[in-house]
Amino acid sequence: MKKLIHILFIVLVPQIIIAVLIYNYQNIKNEGNLEELQEAYAQVPQSSVDHAEFAVLQQDFETPHEVTEACLSCHTERGQELLKSSHFNWERETFIPGRGVVYLGKNNLINNFCTGIAGSEQTCTRCHAGFGYYDTTYNFHNEKNVDCLVCHDNSGIYKKAKGSAGYPAMGENAPDYGAIAHHIGRPNKQNCGVCHFYSAGGNNVKHGQLEKALLNTTKDVDVHMAQNGLDMECVDCHSAENHVMKGRYYGISSRDYNRATCEQCHNDRPHEDDIINEHTIKVACQTCHIPEYAKVNATKMYWDWSTACDLKDGNPYYELDSMGNKAYLSIKGSFTWKRNVKPDYKFFNGTADHYLLTDVVDTFPVQINTLFGSYDDRESKIWPVKIHRGKQPYDPQQKRILQAKLWDPEPGNGALWVDFDWDASLKAGMEYIGLPYSGEYEFVETEMYLPLNHMVSPATKSVSCAECHNRDNSRMAGLSGFYMPGRDRNNMLDLIGWILVLGSLAGVIVHGGIRIAINRKQNH
Amino acid sequence: MKKVYIYKSFERFWHWSQAMLIIFLAITGFEIHGSLDLFGFELAVKYHNVAAIAFIILIVFTIFWHFTTGEWKQYLPTTKNLQAQIRYYITGIFQNAPHPTRKTTLSKLNPLQRLVYLGLKVFIIPLMVVSGLLFLFYRYPQKGDIEYINVDGLENIAYLHTFGAFLLLAFLVVHLYLITTGHTVTSNLKAMITGYEELEEEGEDMVSGTETEAKTEENNSKS
Numbered sequence: 001m002k003k004l005i006h007i008l009f010i011v012l013v014p015q016i017i018i019a020v021l022i023y024n025y026q027n028i029k030n031e032g033n034l035e036e037l038q039e040a041y042a043q044v045p046q047s048s049v050d051h052a053e054f055a056v057l058q059q060d061f062e063t064p065h066e067v068t069e070a071c072l073s074c075h076t077e078r079g080q081e082l083l084k085s086s087h088f089n090w091e092r093e094t095f096i097p098g099r100g101v102v103y104l105g106k107n108n109l110i111n112n113f114c115t116g117i118a119g120s121e122q123t124c125t126r127c128h129a130g131f132g133y134y135d136t137t138y139n140f141h142n143e144k145n146v147d148c149l150v151c152h153d154n155s156g157i158y159k160k161a162k163g164s165a166g167y168p169a170m171g172e173n174a175p176d177y178g179a180i181a182h183h184i185g186r187p188n189k190q191n192c193g194v195c196h197f198y199s200a201g202g203n204n205v206k207h208g209q210l211e212k213a214l215l216n217t218t219k220d221v222d223v224h225m226a227q228n229g230l231d232m233e234c235v236d237c238h239s240a241e242n243h244v245m246k247g248r249y250y251g252i253s254s255r256d257y258n259r260a261t262c263e264q265c266h267n268d269r270p271h272e273d274d275i276i277n278e279h280t281i282k283v284a285c286q287t288c289h290i291p292e293y294a295k296v297n298a299t300k301m302y303w304d305w306s307t308a309c310d311l312k313d314g315n316p317y318y319e320l321d322s323m324g325n326k327a328y329l330s331i332k333g334s335f336t337w338k339r340n341v342k343p344d345y346k347f348f349n350g351t352a353d354h355y356l357l358t359d360v361v362d363t364f365p366v367q368i369n370t371l372f373g374s375y376d377d378r379e380s381k382i383w384p385v386k387i388h389r390g391k392q393p394y395d396p397q398q399k400r401i402l403q404a405k406l407w408d409p410e411p412g413n414g415a416l417w418v419d420f421d422w423d424a425s426l427k428a429g430m431e432y433i434g435l436p437y438s439g440e441y442e443f444v445e446t447e448m449y450l451p452l453n454h455m456v457s458p459a460t461k462s463v464s465c466a467e468c469h470n471r472d473n474s475r476m477a478g479l480s481g482f483y484m485p486g487r488d489r490n491n492m493l494d495l496i497g498w499i500l501v502l503g504s505l506a507g508v509i510v511h512g513g514i515r516i517a518i519n520r521k522q523n524h
Numbered sequence: 525m526k527k528v529y530i531y532k533s534f535e536r537f538w539h540w541s542q543a544m545l546i547i548f549l550a551i552t553g554f555e556i557h558g559s560l561d562l563f564g565f566e567l568a569v570k571y572h573n574v575a576a577i578a579f580i581i582l583i584v585f586t587i588f589w590h591f592t593t594g595e596w597k598q599y600l601p602t603t604k605n606l607q608a609q610i611r612y613y614i615t616g617i618f619q620n621a622p623h624p625t626r627k628t629t630l631s632k633l634n635p636l637q638r639l640v641y642l643g644l645k646v647f648i649i650p651l652m653v654v655s656g657l658l659f660l661f662y663r664y665p666q667k668g669d670i671e672y673i674n675v676d677g678l679e680n681i682a683y684l685h686t687f688g689a690f691l692l693l694a695f696l697v698v699h700l701y702l703i704t705t706g707h708t709v710t711s712n713l714k715a716m717i718t719g720y721e722e723l724e725e726e727g728e729d730m731v732s733g734t735e736t737e738a739k740t741e742e743n744n745s746k747s
Contacts, residue, residue, distance in 0.1 A: 021578065469556075493683055501690060
């Protein structure tokens with residue numbers, strides 16, 4: 001009996017102890033700062049003044065320019081700040097490897113949604129943080145052209161009018177500036193959302209993760225902005241210094257600076273498990289924490305301009321898809337919408353290139369923007385992206401993407417959405433830009449890459465290890481140039497390995513079989 | 525025949541702990557590799573890493589034990605009787621021929637075992653430990669708080685680790701089978717559990733390692 005206990009203590013007990021240790025092992029826990037953050041952001045900043053008390057705001061404003069003047073009479077330096085900001089300039093100096101210094105922005109870039117503003121400014125600049133941007137003659141140096149209220153009216157009363165180059169309604173329909181004055185403050189979700197939720201002409205069309213659902217949502221959709229959570233504002237992360245907001249949108253940005261990052265609050269080792277922290281060397285936070293986009297309303301995945309201009313009885317029309325989204329519009333063509341979309345993934349180092357209207361291309365699909373990055377690049381991380389595919393006009397002679405003039409207050413000026421004539425609109429658009437148009441056009445495939453940053457899911461819903469680390473259905477299947485455990489293998493090595501193992505097995509089976517057979521024979 | 529205390533307490537503790545750990549590391553390792561689906565990738569990684577640390581601790585103690593007790597001499601390779609041993613497994617065993625190598629407390633291993641176990645200890649286990657540690661502690665260049673071991677990618681490390689795993693698995697298969705080739709089918713297993721094995725008494729038990737390859741006798745061989 002004593003002997004048996006001794007044997008058990010040597011042969012069995014240590015194994016049980018080791019097994020229990022392995023099972024209960026916990027990594028050294030890192031100090032998370034989540035609680036501190038929650039405390040800090042739970043405090044809603046209170047305005048120290050009621051702007052309605054100020055005499056300068058107790059007047060009957062004739063024009064919105066007068067409102068701006070009133071603002072600037074106290075906030076004397078802010079106008080100049082705005083004149084330097086990209087919300088006002090729609091263009092900034094940037095550097096792109098291979099191109100050098102270029103001036104890029106909404107003013108001169110083309111995309112594969114509504115394409116570009118050239119010739120159609122009067123409607124597009126409804127989202128300009130200024131007044132009166134009708135065309136290229138606009139004065140970007142007059143601080144009275146700045147629109148303060150579109151960002152700082154927290155009442156929701158102030159609205160810019162359609163097709164009015166950034167002006168609100170005037171005269172009788174003018175906003176109630178007296179009421180607005182009571183609610184001046186830092187920009188809230190509605191202020192930012194009025195443009196950023198509806199970019200490309202409708203809710204969630206462009207970004208797929210910035211949409212009106214964020215105004216009233218749950219933690220499952222957006223852990224930061226949820227009404228049942230911290231209810232954070234856009235500017236909590238996109239904080240501003242002298243009206244320069246943190247954050248880059250790579251549909252127009254090219255450089256890696258002043259980005260709004262997760263790390264600015266969460267640091268780069270926020271997980272309890274160090275193996276997960278190590279991932280941050282090569283994997284962006286967003287990759288695991290944004291498992292899908294377009295979680296509430298659908299987003300556009302494909303925009304085919306080639307079918308535009310079809311009319312019924314001479315009138316434009318639209319068709320709805322099964323989700324109730326416009327699948328066809330005479331003015332814009334056909335679209336594919338998707339909800340709950342799994343992102344694509346790219347190595348991205350925070351710099352990007354853009355298709356410029358002067359570029360000559362003959363490889364398709366045309367890359368509207370290019371996110372730079374690769375596994376070997378030390379600054380690159382894997383990012384989730386929305387890839388928006390399009391089909392848009394192209395000049396096979398000049399080998400350039402063509403910009404159509406889309407809108408005009410009057411018919412007969414070549415605007416596509418008014419006259420429904422491709423050739424006329426392309427002629428008007430290219431003439432406006434000052435680039436040649438051969439008169440010949442066709443529709444070519446284009447691709448645009450939008451890194452995803454918003455609608456962060458709760459930690460419990462983040463992408464699990466096995467969704468990437470698996471052989472057949474990895475989220476990272478499209479990425480190459482590196483070895484990923486669980487996904488990759490060397491087929492030759494595996495073949496040799498299994499031949500070795502199964503060969504050994506076969507060998508001992510045969511060997512043992514012969515021994516058994518001989519034994520039987522002898523026993524008989 | 526005489527009952528001899530051939531496997532000491534530590535030796536058995538080491539053997540069975542190592543056996544369990546290697547099997548567990550193989551299961552979790554091949555799950556990480558994508559060949560199995562048992563714990564799920566996340567837990568498999570966690571278990572594999574902790575078991576690896578346990579294994580390394582065990583190895584450190586065992587190296588100490590081998591050197592302080594002089595047991596390391598058991599693994600000195602010899603060519604003497606090597607051919608006879610191979611011939612025994614190929615033909616002799618089927619004809620109930622005697623084991624060509626005598627097993628004693630000072631020479632527990634036949635020449636084939638000496639070679640294989642030495643290879644295991646000198647090549648395969650170090651290969652697994654080194655490639656495994658690199659797997660665990662590599663960092664991409666110039667990232668992370670501390671300069672760890674900087675490598676550009678996992679590919680070569682992973683291939684070496686996988687290759688070692690296949691060799692160990694093949695070894696395990698053969699090893700498990702050769703347990704049955706002792707004096708009786710279970711005598712080797714019993715010996716490794718209880719420590720005692722019935723060995724031929726020849727009075728030469730005290731002769732040291734390499735010299736003890738006795739010529740004849742139907743002696744057992746631990747596999």
